[in-house]
Structures are given as structure tokens and as C-alpha cells.
Amino acid sequence: MKTSPTSLRKQTGAYLLEALIGILIFALGVLGIVGLQAASLRTTADSGLRAEAVFAANQLLGLMWTDNEANLIPNYDSTLGGQPYLDFVTGRGMGM
Template sequence: MLVALLIFMLGVLGLVGLQASMTRAQTESKVRADAAYLASELNGRMWSDLANLASYDGTGCASQARCSEWQSKVGSSLPGGTGAVTVNATSGDVAVTISWTMPNGETHRYVTHTTVAKAAN
């Protein structure tokens, strides 16, 4: 009886560990999806504001109200989230880098590159 109880308890502990692992993976996946969404959102903002594309460049991009609003959204949506934007105004090449730190201390980064420019006539 005691051996059966011991085996049952080990099985339950294994299931609890599996559940914790699945929860951690689900949380990391959600945060990665949020980072991808936020990067796409900024790309959309830049597409709708081509005249001020150069002002989006830099980590703080405080000179551009739409970009600083996006920065605060990154900070509130992701744990320890920060966003940086690099814009080459002549070619329209844009790199959006979003970094965040999970509660266990792991730091992650999501980087996307795109071109935001007016169509050639």
C-alpha cells in the first residue's frame, strides 16, 4: 500500500511540474506575440506618417508624439519592455527592436526590418 501511494505521489508531482512548465511556455509565447504585434503597430504608424519618418529614429523618439506613445505602450504591455527604432530616412529602411525581461530574469529581443517609403512614380 505504501509503495502504491509513493508511486501515485511521484506521478502527481510530475504532473504539477509539467503544468508549471506549460504555464511558463504559454506566458513566454504570449509575450513574444505581443512584441510582434507592437512592432507591426509601429510600422503601421510610420506608414501613416511618411512625412515625419526621420523623427521616429532613436531609442526614446520623444520628438515624435506617436512614437513616444508607442514607447509607453511597449513599457506597459511587456515586462520590463523597451523599444528602439532605427530609421534610414534616405532609403526608408526601418529596424524595430523590442526587448523585455521575463520574471525569471531571462532577457529576450524581437527585431523586425522593413522598408517604409513612398512608391516610386
């Protein structure tokens, strides 16, 4: 079956258009993957900060548990500014 010259003229550029659309779809997919990777890195950094906060809170609670009960308020009240509390806040009492 032969194709007529008019149908060939109508097909001119169709393959190029299909290739450009394919490249566009591929590029959008790559951009989506890059966005997911960036979100994953942010989440990883946030979880690291949360882990440090949990470690610090556990260390402060450990200091409070081992201290004398009568000294808890004078030493660890943030408004009174006891020395163990100030050491903890400034990082001197932390093992990080």
C-alpha cells in the same frame, strides 16, 4: 499445501511494504504532472507576451509605413525622440 509458521513470519509486512512503494510511485507521478502543468502555464504566459510584442511591432511598422518618408528619421529615431516614437513607447499610440 500448508504453509509453515516460519514462512508466514517472513511474509509479515510484505503487503504493507508493497502498498507503501505503490503510494510512493503514485505520488511521484502526481508531482510530475503538477510540474508539467506549471511549465505549461509559464509557456502560455510567455506566448501571450510574445503576441503582445508582435502586435506592438506591427503597429509601429504601420505607423512608419503611413508616415511621410522625409519624417521617418526625425519621428521614429529613438535617439532623437520624435513625438510619434515617444507616444508609441509610452503606450499612448498603442491600441492596447
